[in-house]
Amino acid sequence: MKNKLSEIFEFDFINKLTEGFPRSPDQENRTHESDAELIRQPDGSCLAITVDTLLEEYELGLIRSPYIVGWNMIAHSLSDLAAVGADVTGVLNSLILQRNADSDWNANLFKGIKDSLQAHNTFCLGGDTGFDESPAFTCVAIGRIPADRKPLSRKGAEAEDLLYITGKLGLGNQLAIARKMSEPLWASLESHYRPIARLKEVSSLRKWMKCAIDTSDSLIQALAIIAGVNDCGLIFEHREELYPSDLIAMSKQGNFPLWITTSFGLGEYEILFSVSSKNEEQFLQDAHQKKIEVFKIGKVTSNPEIKISMNKKEYVLDAPYLLNLLAKCGSIDKYFSSLLEYNQNMIKN
Secondary structure, rough: OOOHHOOOOOHHHHHHHHHOOOOOOOOOOOOOOOOOOEEEEEOOEEEEEEEEOOOOOHHHHEEEEEHHHHHHHHHHHHHHHHOOOOOEEEHHHHHEEEOOHHHHHHHHHHHHHHHHHHEEEEHHHHEEEEEOOOOOOEEEEEEEEOOOOOOOOOOOOOOOOEEEEEOOOEEEHHHHHHHHOOOHHHHHHHHHHOOOOOOHHHHHHHHHHEEEEEEEOOHHHHHHHHHHHHHEEEEEEEOOHHOOOOHHHHHHHOOOOHHHHHOOOOOOEEEEEEHHHHHHHHHHHHHHHHOOOOOEEEEOOOOOOOEEOHHHHEEEHHHHHHHHHHHHOOOHHHHHHHHHHHHHHHHOO
């Protein structure tokens, strides 16, 4: 089963809407080929720029604390800069605030923004603020890649490459599951949900990375994009050690398979990347010396399918179906039930 990006609603929608748009002759990347847009400058350097709006997570009730909203809108965009290996210049924020929000709510939102900027050692360069009945939180992140450094992109994976990730899986999607299982548990997890974009890790290890993408929109989506833009297949080697211990405990309590937490849309802000199998030993030595923890999660294949390996068996994943599922279901409860049904059918077949 070849996974085509055009079969994923979001990508098909974008492709159709932007089909006739003029392209800058200085843009290095094509559509869907990198996490940030890469614009070649006269001095040979690249301007890296990206924009993200935090909205669905808020409307679905997964992130509601204004402080956590502010923190994550910054981290989300900076994670895109990490995935292209850029040095961060700063951010611009566009905020639509609720007309009836009290001053404390707005103050906590701005505190979350400020603390996230400080944690990432970067700056707010400006922005825009408006008011409406429904809020929206948008961050533009700007960075630079020097002329002597090749930008990272989603292209570059080849058969026999190994897949690594900079941290554990499912941290963001714990919130969705906790919201379903227990309000106090969700509130506790949300209050500590302050991911850090992996800028330092990519800066330290980028010479080993052949392609890279962040997992903020789920690991499954990241795998589908890497497979699509490189016309290759991937095997995700699922195992418990890839997940945080409290998520493992939640999966046992809630009786759901861990792997489905990699398909939800609230990811981990980790960086998924490929490494040549020939360089693996040197890469791991370098990561160890720099005290950077990385996890091997699979490999690249020539067969254009995405597979999951678990319990000594391999199963083909229908990534377009999984990534289109939430929009079709319309609610978290129905979506979760549909994922469980998919898992049962996959194992039976």
